[in-house]
Every structure is written in C-alpha cells, then in structure tokens.
Amino acid sequence: MEFAATGVFLFVLFLLLGSGVWVGLALLGVAFVGMELFTSRPAGDAMMTTIWSASSSWTLTALPMFIWMGEILFRTRLSEDMFKGLSPWMAKLPGGLLHTNIVGCTVFAAVSGSSAATLTTVGKMSIPELRARNYPEKMIIGTLAGAATLGLMIPPSLTLIVYGVTINESITKLFIAGILPGLVLALMFMAYASLYGIFSKDYKPTPEPEMSLLERVKNSRFLIPVIVLILIVIGSMYLGYATATEAAAFGVVGSMALAALQRSLTWTSFTQSLLGATRTSAMIALILAGAAFLSLSMGFTGLPRALASFIASLDLSRFELLMALLVFYIIIGCFLDGISSVVLTIAVVEPMIRQAGIDVIWFGIFIVVVVEMAQITPPIGFNLFVLQGMTHHEMNYIAKAALPMFGIMVVMVFVLIFFPDIATWLPENMRQR
Template structure:
C-alpha cells in the first residue's frame, strides 16, 4: 500500500504544482499507477469509466441548476435584492450591512454557485455601502463570508458532486443543507450586529424610516425571487418534483423572470448557455478524473489499507472528525473546494461511515469546511472575485474575511456536537 499511495501523492503534487488541469491530473495519476502496479487494459478501463460518468443520469441536474444561475446572473436581481431588502434592515445594528448576508442567502437559493453569488450581490452592495460610509472591513468580510453560503443552501453544485461521488441522495443533501445554511446566515448577522455595536462608526448614520407603502413596494421587488425559491425548493420538499425536475422548473422560472424584466433576448440566452457549457465542462472533467482515480485506488486496495491503518490507531469518532476538519482546513489553503472533495472522498468517506457517521451529515460537514477554502489565501476564489469588484488587495480582503472564517469553524463544531442540525430535516421529510 505504501508504494502506490506514495506514488499517487507524489504525482498529484507534481502535476498540480505544474499547473495541469485537475481533471487531467487525476486521470494521469490513475493511469500511471494502474500501469505500474496492475496488469490490465487501462485504456479500456478509462474509456468505459469516462463514458459511464459522462452519461450518468444524476449529472443531468448539474447543467440545469447552473443554467438557472447563469440566467439570473444576467438579470437585475442584484439591484432588486438591495432595494428590496434595505427597508427591512435599516433599524438593525449594522443596518445595510445585513443586505450582504440576506442577499447572498437568497441568491444562493436560486444559484448554487458561491462565485456567482458573491459577484451578483457584490457588484451592487459594495459600491452602495462604501458610498454610505460603512466600515470597509465589514463590507468586504460580510460579502466574502456570505458568498460561501452558495455552497450550502440548495441548490448547491458541490452537494450535487458529493451526492454523485458518494452515491447519496441529492435530495436528502439539499434538504440537509437548509438548516445549517440558515444558521450560518444568522450567525453572520449576529456578528455584524455585535461588531456594529462595538464600533459605533462601523455603520453609517441612522437611515430614514420607511413607510408601509415603501416596504410593500420593496417586498414586491423581492417577491419574484421568493416565489422562485419556494417553487424550486418547495417542489422537492413536498415530493411534487424530483431534483432534476425541480432544476428544470427553476430554469423555466428564471427565464420568466428575465422575460418579465425585458432582458430575455438572444444575446442573453447565448451568454447563459455558453457560461453553462464552460462551467459544466470544467466540473465534468474533474468528476470524470476523480471517479477514475477513485476506482483505480480501489483496484489497488488503497482506501481499505488506509482505513485499516487509521482504525488500528483506535481513534474516538469525534477525534477522527476533528482531525479531518484540520486536514480539510489545511487543504483549503492550497486547493479549491471542488478539487478537495473529489481528491479525498475515496479515502475519507469509508473512514467516516466506518466510524458510524451518517454520509448525509458528512456531506454537510464537508461542504462547510470547504466553504472556508473560498476565503482563505492564497487561492480562495471568492477573494479574487471581490478583488475584481473592489480593487482591494487579496491580503486586505482575507483579513476582513477572517472573523467570518472563524464563525464557519464554530458552525463545524456545532455540527459535530449536534448532528441533528443536518440530519433532522431530511429524516422528517421521508
């Protein structure tokens, strides 16, 4: 076991450090390791495995949810979110800073992409909040932290990938992510309120009060997005539609919203389809490479050997999970979340299931830990998105995001202490 595992680790480090695409790197490592340690037709094995991955019915959900997010990304949703949410948070400590949290949470429920959530909400809120005199650190940090909620609130692209790789119900994963996602948003808002009270200059001067008519008008701007969220998530929760059918409903709803705003045209459709193809191609290549490498590792007996070695240490289940949390936090500094999932799951999932943990719970635990990879230097993708929006340095944005990263660690500890946060809702929905 030591020889194959050492070779795989070394080759992965070399290929990734050399800039080779993750999907190709995973495939190359699988091919080389099988050629060296097994006598078999690797070319046929690879061809059959890639074809099986590309034609898996579970992956139909992925392009549909991505297309829904691409369509909404090209509408006036971000403007409507800001103007629609602002009247309802003016009297809270921190005032309009909460729009970052609530706006990202709402867009995450119709997007599934952390980067798209950050970019869509941030292109309006950062300019507005800075112009109103809000503390720059809280503006940047709240956007960076809240943008990661797109990984947790359904429909989540990483949850779909995890469900395919782990052979776990995607619907159960979607439902399991609702409570932790809302809890994380609430924890972010509590922190902003506490920070605003501790630093009176962090927020602008009190906003003018709004009449009931103004609040009704603002609610009208939020209503289309709320209806789409209810339509997509509600149809899955009550059993009216499968995950794939709900994704198709979401695309239809997003198209209607775009048409209602008079932005549904040939150019917008082309750009949305092109963005979907590019994203799906990237994710599909990573998934194909990951599944091939995982099967190659299974042929070499690596997951079983690693599991037996760790079980020989007789670690308590909680100790194992805490070590995995530190492991994923360290990986998050160097790899993006999706790559982390596909590269480590063949080894870590059997360990966790063998220790008695629910694979649905582990999916939520894993997503929260890789969320932190989005806002940790040097390659936190959300940091680069915000840098593009604001022109601030990566170091400045990372410092602002650090407290929100700490809040996510607290959420992980809460999930460990109270696993029902992730398991209760899917169990009650069955």
C-alpha cells in the first residue's frame, strides 16, 4: 500500500504543480486524493478539521507580525541610513564597500525575516553606489545574492517559524539557535570578499575619501535606530522577557516608530505594508494548511513510518543520512521555494531524524542553510529573479556570480555537522521564561 500511495502522491503533486496550481492548493489536492483512495475517513470532514487546527495555532501569530515589521521597514530610508553608517568602517577593509552588502544584509535580516525583503532593501541603495565606485559587477551581484539569504536564518526567520510550527518546537529556541550560525556564515562571506579584494586583478574600485575617526563615529548615528530595534526584538526573547509573538509585536511598534521618526510613515505606506503583509501571510498560511492535511493523509497510509523504517534498514550513519538529505533538499530546492520545501517534506523527514537521534533544533538550522542554497539555484532561485529585475542581467550571468556563495553555504553545512554546538549552545543556555 505504501508504494502505491507514494506513486499516487507524487503523480498528483507533480501534475498539479506542473499545471501552475498554487503550492498550497496543490498540497490540499494531493492530500484529498490520498484520503479518498487509501482511507475510509470522509476527506471533507478531515480537511476542515485539520485546516482549522493548523490555522489556529497561537505560535503562528508571530508570522504575520514579523512579516508586517519587514514590510514597514522596507518602505523606510533604512537602506540609505545603513549605507551611510557602514561605508566609513567598511571602506578600509580588504574588499572595501562590498562588505556593506554583507553587513547590511546581516543587519536587515535581524529585523526582517525575509530573504527577498533583505535583498531588495539593501540592493536598491548599494547597487548604484557600488557601480558608481567601479566595483566588479559580478561581486556586487554575488555578495548580495548570498548575503540576502541570511534573512532566512538570522532571527526573526519566517522559515524557522514555519519549521517550528510544523514539528511543534519552540520558535524562540529556534530563533536563538540561528544567531551564531548566521553570524558565522556572514563572516565566511566577508572572508571571501576580502580574499577577492586582495588577490583578484579585476578589483580596481575608486578609492574612498579619507575620513577621521570622529567623522566615522558621527556617521554611525544612522545605525542606532536599527540596532535598538534588533536589541528589542532579539534581546527580549533571549533574556526570556518575551515570547516570539510578543517580540514580533514589539518589533511592529518599533518599526512604526522608526518610520515615523524618518518621516516615511504615511497613510499610503502604512496601507501598502499592511496589504503586503496580508498577502504574504495568506500565502504561507495556505501552504501550511495544505501541508497539515497532506501530513494527515500520509499518516493514514503509513508512508512516513514505512519510509523511516526503510531508511533505518539501510543502516546509514548520521553523516550519511545528512549527506543524503543535503542532496535531496538541494534538488527539490531547484523547483520549490524554501517554505514549500520545508512543509512538503518535514512529515516524512522528521521521523527519520528523530530515529537517528538528530537534535530537532540543530536540524532546523541545517535545513535552513540548505534552503538558503535554493534561493540562489536556477531555475526557481527567487533571489536570482529579484536580482534580475534590479540589475537587468541575464539569469545565467547572475547564477554564475552567485555560485561562489553557494559553495560557501555547502562549506557551512559541514561546519554545522562537525561543530554542532554553533547551533545548540545558545538555546541550551538561554534564560527560560
């Protein structure tokens, strides 16, 4: 039965996705067919109950709040202020102002949670500035493509929220687990930019004018608002004063205050941010509802248990299992966005990792790094499409520029495997509320 169910699930799923049906509706359709063919339970009643249960989770309320916070900040002058504050300090490093792409994305990731929002916000300011200073085009695009994926890892991460809700794990712990790996990955990107600046013959940017220490410190005032916002959102969770949902509410209030201080909070920008957050939240909620129903349907067929037993019978080591999952997620990431990849597969993958004794918090960070790769791999790499719209280059050019960043992320996977404490130390030692 399990093999027949697998064939039906895959056939219907690829048929629906190939016909252009929304991912959430495709998941619901696959689950409905599975319930009708392989169980005696009424599919309609099961679907209504499951969708309500999946949509009424209190933990899930953090999702639209963090999305709204990112939408508000996207419409402020945050990118312009970050460039003014960061450029005096980055200019003298090997690689120069390329580091503003990486550090700027890291900073905005800490208040956004979205890779696309991070890329668009930082890119709309840095691309023209770096081009005007004669920085290599492929490095401008490559560093932006790679560093923008940090929006998926550094809290607040939408992907980690979805993962936590799906496996019923603490969102706060997952957020805290993403801090150190996110910073390590950012440092690896910066190391690459530095080495390029030192050894590449194509690196001939226009030198920046000299600035005194006092002038640099004075320019740093532009970073104060966003740093305060980061401390409020992440600090309140780490110190145990707020749950992820409460921290999201603080973030929305703080982002509105920041927009008001910058005089960029108008009725138009407010309504646009609210509508943008509503659209994104509704899309993710539909995917989660479809995934919950699909998990129920597969549970009735016994497919997850059978697959977990099959994997166990192969007697794979922990490392071999992780390598298989790495290849698996890279392949499906070429065709699905990150959130869809997680919710579509986690019902099958979760029993495997638990049976192998893999920490679910650590695995959440592992899967986010791999999903980050999907953002810059053709043909569906979303960051590549965003960059194509911003730079007007062909997709092949952008994908080649992002390829070194993909390699760095692969290295990061092995760093996580051999040094798991990078992801587990902070959540294990955080103050419990």
